[in-house]
Amino acid sequence: MSKNGVVLRAEGLKKRFPSGDRVLEVLQGVDLELRAGESLSIRGESGCGKTTLLHLIAGLEPRDEGRLFWRDQAVETWSRSRLAGERARFIGMIFQAFYLIPEIDARANVLLAARMLGRPKADDRERVEGLLKRVGLEERGHHLPARLSGGERQRVAIARALLNRPAVILADEPTGNLDETTGDAILDLLLELCGEEGASLVLVTHNPLHARRTDRRAVLAHGGLHFD
Amino acid sequence: MSWYLYLALRQLFPAGKRFPFITLVSVAGVMLGVAVLIIVLGVMNGFGEEIRRKVVDTQGHLRVESGQILYRYQEVIAELEQRPEVVAAVPYAAGMVMVQHANRPAFPLVQGIDPAAEQGVMPLDDFLIYGRPEDLDDDSVFLSVFLARSLGVIPGGEVEIYSPLLLERLRQDEILLPRSVRVAGLFETGWHQIDENTVITTLRLMQDLYGLGDGVHGIKVRLRDRDDPDTVVAALNRELEPPLRAISWLDANRDFLFILQLEKNVLFFLLLFIVLVSAFAITSSLLITVVRKTREIGLLGALGARPWQVGQCFCLQGLFIGICGTSLGFAFGFLALHFRNDIIQTFARLTQSEAALVRFYQFSVLPAETDPRDLFLIAAASLVISTLAGLIPAWRAARLDPTEALRSE
Numbered sequence: 255m256s257k258n259g260v261v262l263r264a265e266g267l268k269k270r271f272p273s274g275d276r277v278l279e280v281l282q283g284v285d286l287e288l289r290a291g292e293s294l295s296i297r298g299e300s301g302c303g304k305t306t307l308l309h310l311i312a313g314l315e316p317r318d319e320g321r322l323f324w325r326d327q328a329v330e331t332w333s334r335s336r337l338a339g340e341r342a343r344f345i346g347m348i349f350q351a352f353y354l355i356p357e358i359d360a361r362a363n364v365l366l367a368a369r370m371l372g373r374p375k376a377d378d379r380e381r382v383e384g385l386l387k388r389v390g391l392e393e394r395g396h397h398l399p400a401r402l403s404g405g406e407r408q409r410v411a412i413a414r415a416l417l418n419r420p421a422v423i424l425a426d427e428p429t430g431n432l433d434e435t436t437g438d439a440i441l442d443l444l445l446e447l448c449g450e451e452g453a454s455l456v457l458v459t460h461n462p463l464h465a466r467r468t469d470r471r472a473v474l475a476h477g478g479l480h481f482d
Numbered sequence: 483m484s485w486y487l488y489l490a491l492r493q494l495f496p497a498g499k500r501f502p503f504i505t506l507v508s509v510a511g512v513m514l515g516v517a518v519l520i521i522v523l524g525v526m527n528g529f530g531e532e533i534r535r536k537v538v539d540t541q542g543h544l545r546v547e548s549g550q551i552l553y554r555y556q557e558v559i560a561e562l563e564q565r566p567e568v569v570a571a572v573p574y575a576a577g578m579v580m581v582q583h584a585n586r587p588a589f590p591l592v593q594g595i596d597p598a599a600e601q602g603v604m605p606l607d608d609f610l611i612y613g614r615p616e617d618l619d620d621d622s623v624f625l626s627v628f629l630a631r632s633l634g635v636i637p638g639g640e641v642e643i644y645s646p647l648l649l650e651r652l653r654q655d656e657i658l659l660p661r662s663v664r665v666a667g668l669f670e671t672g673w674h675q676i677d678e679n680t681v682i683t684t685l686r687l688m689q690d691l692y693g694l695g696d697g698v699h700g701i702k703v704r705l706r707d708r709d710d711p712d713t714v715v716a717a718l719n720r721e722l723e724p725p726l727r728a729i730s731w732l733d734a735n736r737d738f739l740f741i742l743q744l745e746k747n748v749l750f751f752l753l754l755f756i757v758l759v760s761a762f763a764i765t766s767s768l769l770i771t772v773v774r775k776t777r778e779i780g781l782l783g784a785l786g787a788r789p790w791q792v793g794q795c796f797c798l799q800g801l802f803i804g805i806c807g808t809s810l811g812f813a814f815g816f817l818a819l820h821f822r823n824d825i826i827q828t829f830a831r832l833t834q835s836e837a838a839l840v841r842f843y844q845f846s847v848l849p850a851e852t853d854p855r856d857l858f859l860i861a862a863a864s865l866v867i868s869t870l871a872g873l874i875p876a877w878r879a880a881r882l883d884p885t886e887a888l889r890s891e
Contacts, residue, residue, distance in 0.1 A: 305889075306885075309885045309888075312784065314783060314784060314884050314885050314888075315883075315885045334788075334789070335788050338783070338786050338787060338788045339786060339788070340786075341784075341786045342785060342786025343786075347784045347785070349781075349784075349888070351777070353777060353778065353780075353781040353784075353888075355489065355492075355778055355781075356496075357489075357492045357493050357496035357497065358489075358492050358496075358497060359497060362492075362497075366485060366489075366785065367785055367786075369484070369485035369488060370485055370785050370786040370787060371786070373483065373484075398496075398497070414785075
């Protein structure tokens, strides 16, 4: 963490995609700072580049221009392999479609995040049990994803995202596939857990009620972030 | 356990789910290829081993010959018997004759032996199905079973032997009558080449038939089983005075053994194609898996997986399919080899080809012998091919862009 508590900083992020015979500049210089434990919601029209911005922040997609800092370290200097390793420690990702591995049970899905960093230790297994209990699935850890409801699957995904104690959680429409009541419950859980873990949260959502519950709010439009 | 190893195992053998059909088909392909290789090479080795045993039992491990009639053979035998690796050395005389019974002629190979000493090289006791070794004298012969059958003679009956010496004497305007001998016994070695057309006589009788006097054609030598015939032959050839020379059974049957080895190698190469075809099945099934799991591959990238680790996950699946298929192939192959005679007899009965099997394959039971080197080669080839089959899907998976994968429908 930097001296002023900033864990994530993006400067002038630009991203272009070819579209037919012209080039579409989806992000035209996005600046962003996120402090430790802070939550930020991003809204915007479909196709405005919200998911692309999350992928750029996560280092999953290369930027055309701009700089990205994780805990004051410029990620562009890292090799692809180091970036992957740092990502496993620094960022936890939650997706609209949950993305659980269907062949392994809920407990193993959560533990997979720790496996990415090497052989899971006893501490990791204890933490998995703790997180499963915290998300209300302590009795369902041995169930395969196919036997879980949508809300339960997203709870597993939240536990997985938090397992390695990442500094930043990137949630891409985490309630998009859920009914209103379940969605509200998932957001409550996500905000509570980020608060407990001290993790910063970037929440991409279409729901203005959900967006209002974060510390800061922004709208992505015309290739730039506009803060309230 | 690394995550890619763990995930590879789980994708092939999911917890709480049935064995995936696609995995089952891939494993079955490798299993069949490996099993067929083990069975066929086992039987080929069995034929080779059986031939070696029959040749050694009937010809000895090596022969000492001079290319001429050997008269002072007792001295050579005494020298040979002083060597620690020599179990027995016996004289022999061999050649073609015409045998006739009730106007039925045959042209068998005659082996003249010393019945008392011969037991050291050829287990005559084991081969005789009628008569005893001591029944053989200078007025009697032992006939191989198929020869006796074709002549229509039974033990106690008489046959006439015409030797090449008769022709020799005819040229000198002498008439030599054929030798009339009694059939004192019948033998069967189990090797059709010998059982079809062989007569065993005393050495004395053969010497008379071929006009050898006190001479013989050579000496058959049996070695201790642990000794290598080629090594002993090389040592003997350094010591024996020309024109005497030693020939191992391997040298005497080199062409036949070469054909046998060539057949085995060609069969290995051809049957390996079954494993190769199953490797294509592995590749296609894993490629389908890569397409089906595109978004999960994207997720792995998002969780911090490196591309080579994602590739490993699929390459290892090829290896695991290879391990399962090879293990099951070994089990199935050994099981089939264990029950090979029951299987072959059932098959022969169903196709009414029992007689043909004996006639063409020389043996009444199907021999089998597994060579550890063959087993190692089969296992290594199968595992390498299966692992290579996983490389293309692994490469595809490793090259997937996580963001594209996560966006895929």
